[in-house]
Amino acid sequence: METRQSAALKVGELAKQTGLSVRTLHYYDEIGLLSPSRRTEAGHRLYTAGDVDRLRQINSLRYLGASLEEIREILDAPDFSPRRVIEQHLARLREQIKLQQKLCDRLEEIAARLSSKEEGSAEELVQTVEVIRMSERLWRYYTPEQREEIEERGRGLGEERIRQVEAEWPELMEQVRAEMEAGTDPSDERVQRLAKRWMELVREFTGGNPEIESSVRNVWRQEETIHGVDTGPMREMGEYISRAMAASKKPK
Amino acid sequence: METRQSAALKVGELAKQTGLSVRTLHYYDEIGLLSPSRRTEAGHRLYTAGDVDRLRQINSLRYLGASLEEIREILDAPDFSPRRVIEQHLARLREQIKLQQKLCDRLEEIAARLSSKEEGSAEELVQTVEVIRMSERLWRYYTPEQREEIEERGRGLGEERIRQVEAEWPELMEQVRAEMEAGTDPSDERVQRLAKRWMELVREFTGGNPEIESSVRNVWRQEETIHGVDTGPMREMGEYISRAMAASKKPK
DNA sequence: CTTGAACCTAACGTAACGTGAGGTTGTAGC
DNA sequence: GCTACAACCTCACGTTACGTTAGGTTCAAG
Structure with missing residues (x-):
């Protein structure tokens, strides 16, 4: 009941703030990617500022297309070379795009022939x-x-x-x-x-x-x-x- | 025991011919996409020429990136407009590529800043x-x-x-x-x-x-x-x- | 004290198979 | 006829990142 910010958020509040679903937060907890540091006596999740911070990091990495597994590895490794990861990721992505582009070409060709x-x-x-x-x-x-x-x-x-x-x-x-x-x-x-x-x-x-x-x-x-x-x-x-x-x- | 081609293939043979895995053929059978017309008394799958033909069609459509569900719909619909499907599919694919391209741009930007x-x-x-x-x-x-x-x-x-x-x-x-x-x-x-x-x-x-x-x-x-x-x-x-x-x- | 919102856990469903486990059949050599 | 061994069979679980009920508890307001 501080006049300061409520110090800890419940799932629904955090969900609303981040645009994630409650289920997603539950899931992150389930797989141990983001487990709230505290709980109420009733078992309700309480996300502290540190937790929110970690979620922020998670979302940033997710935005780059990293899988949750990769994100965990990145965040849990104390020494870490971001550049290597990014470039690796980039290479994979480029490969994918190339494949999709090829597929696109095929479809266009088919469409042209059929039309x-x-x-x-x-x-x-x-x-x-x-x-x-x-x-x-x-x-x-x-x-x-x-x-x-x-x-x-x-x-x-x-x-x-x-x-x-x-x-x-x-x-x-x-x-x-x-x-x-x-x-x-x-x-x-x-x-x-x-x-x-x-x-x-x-x-x-x-x-x-x-x-x-x-x-x-x-x-x-x-x-x-x-x-x-x-x-x-x-x-x-x-x-x-x-x-x-x-x-x-x-x-x- | 015809001198003609063996008339029906077992899974392993068909798998080798098409490059698919046996499990994949089992799966296609399981979901009813491609069920062999015949079986031996022992229950071994026998794929007739017609079945092989259907598999050929399946692979062609898979090559276009269609999902198995879509493939089934396409093959099971007697009257069917290929063009509409292709164009629809193409639109979806283009959307995907656009997203991936955007992601790629982001990663490149990140890489540039980090480097x-x-x-x-x-x-x-x-x-x-x-x-x-x-x-x-x-x-x-x-x-x-x-x-x-x-x-x-x-x-x-x-x-x-x-x-x-x-x-x-x-x-x-x-x-x-x-x-x-x-x-x-x-x-x-x-x-x-x-x-x-x-x-x-x-x-x-x-x-x-x-x-x-x-x-x-x-x-x-x-x-x-x-x-x-x-x-x-x-x-x-x-x-x-x-x-x-x-x-x-x-x-x- | 009631009611409705928010919370909890548990469990199934998704796509397209991979990867066993555990059992039967087919075939080749002795 | 016997013994391998390959090939076949049917479950059935694991994969990704959640969505979607279902059934039950807790919180906050009136």
């Missing part, structure tokens, strides 16, 4: 995603010169044409898949048309450059042994197209 | 963070003209001087805090020196512009009622400094 069509099915979306995943993985196998050439051709074709082609791929893949599942013979006329279109699109991409085409085939072989994305269906489609092309050479 | 000193304590780190938090909150209250003026002055002072001042703030605050806790009288000579330095730094910031100084004082009053960051200690320091300044006017 050229009216409406689409979930399967079309998945196919589009697969094309992108594959191109990303392919990219790793090109030599810098090959990459340059591909990009050069990309510039030559113009943005619009690229978007057209990119929108056509998933569609084509879906049709081929349908024929495969239906068990249509590769020499069937419908399949022949699809195969022809397929090869045209591939040529437009590789520019007919045999080195790059070889690279692509190489990748397919490589990828077989690499764990991860299911290249199986894609590979099957490739084989199906190959058979169709072979059948077209000697039409009966 | 001008050799080593520091945790308390110094916290003080630095507080200064930044406060400036961020102050910023909201300035009119565009005031902001322009402050930035103008910032450019005038030069980067180096700014960093000097910014590094000095936390230090000064820590000293003032120490004197307060020690209960030193505001008229004490040490406090007087601190207060003088304090006012100098403030002047350098506001440029002596009374409108801006008034804004700052206004903010302090405003902030009292706004929930959130603990302005208490800062306010106390302000009062302490005020008393010190008053004491200096009529030195006994």
